[in-house]
Amino acid sequence: MTQTHFRIGQIVPSSNTTMETEIPAMLRAREAIRPERFTFHSSRMRMHKVVREELEAMNRQGLRCAAELADARVDVMSTACLVAIMAMGPGYHREVERELQAIALENHCDAHVMTSAGALIEGLQIIGARRIALLAPYMRPLTDLVVQYIEHEGIEVVDSRCFEIADNLEVGRRDPMQLADDVRELNTSGVDAVLLSACVQMPSFPAIQLVEDRIGIPVVSTAVCTTRRMLDHLGLEPVVPNAGALLSGRYPLPAGKGTVAAL
Incomplete structure (x- = not known):
């Protein structure tokens, strides 16, 4: 049976109020033109000021959040903080994704794991x-x-x-x-x-x-890029009305290629 309901998981800074607004807004807009339906689930990492010290402390909480979202058996899991990862040095999103994927699997969840930075x-x-x-x-x-x-x-x-x-x-x-x-x-x-x-x-x-x-x-x-890659990982057509070129359907991935690394 084709899956039509998907659970979206986000690891969110505690002071973030936008990713839990814009990601659902885009996917709700997509629901008006496509049959798939989505629910939204978050786990939070403490952070108030966007300074390096708080970003480093916040990153250490990510593994706990991944385990919590794994308990909800989400279908895709993404971090919802870009600068916390990019401030740690070139290519760091790949290391984070590997670590979060391992935690998800340890907790019996086979969610596609990604980062907003990636x-x-x-x-x-x-x-x-x-x-x-x-x-x-x-x-x-x-x-x-x-x-x-x-x-x-x-x-x-x-x-x-x-x-x-x-x-x-x-x-x-x-x-x-x-x-x-x-x-x-x-x-x-x-x-x-x-x-x-x-x-x-x-x-x-x-x-x-x-x-x-x-x-x-x-x-x-x-947020647009994060929504796009969530849809790619779920194998869904990357189309959202009025969300710009990346979500217009003009830029499909090659057939059978779920990640950009496979291009």
Whole structure:
């Protein structure tokens, strides 16, 4: 029997209010045009300020969260913090994914395990982006680490703007439509894509399609990339209305290829 109901698991910073809003919003929009249905489940890691010390402490809680989500027998499990992983050094998302996968399996759960950091890289690869511009809420030193992480994966960051907001709750309160004005300050000449929110906490979903239609190139966010890779791992058509190019159906994976590593 074909599976039509899926459990979505997220490992979420305790002060994050966005990933449990935007991921469900995208998948609920998909439910209006496709038959699959989703429920949403989270486990939380304590974090208040987006500074390296708190990010390192938060990362140590991830294994406990993976075990808790495994108990719910989720179908896909993802971290919901990008900078906590990217601040730890190039390629770190692969190590995290291996560790979380092992914990899930130890707890009798065969969920597909991913990270929002890995999903961002893979999403950009799927659309063939080699040069991007991005917006981020972080302090400049953390933004620079994100830029370095992305560039280590072979994607040039032509320009970046950061809003230097340390309080994670304040990031989550930002009006997503403000990004439609913020993006005007970016140098997007010759870029293949714009990363409208290089952060899982900075809301952006309502502005994605509007900005993409205006500038005429693919526009993504970390939440959009995470949703895309969740659908890929579940073997579902990566289509969400009004969520930009990556979720438009224009960029399918090759037949039988569930992960970008298999491309």
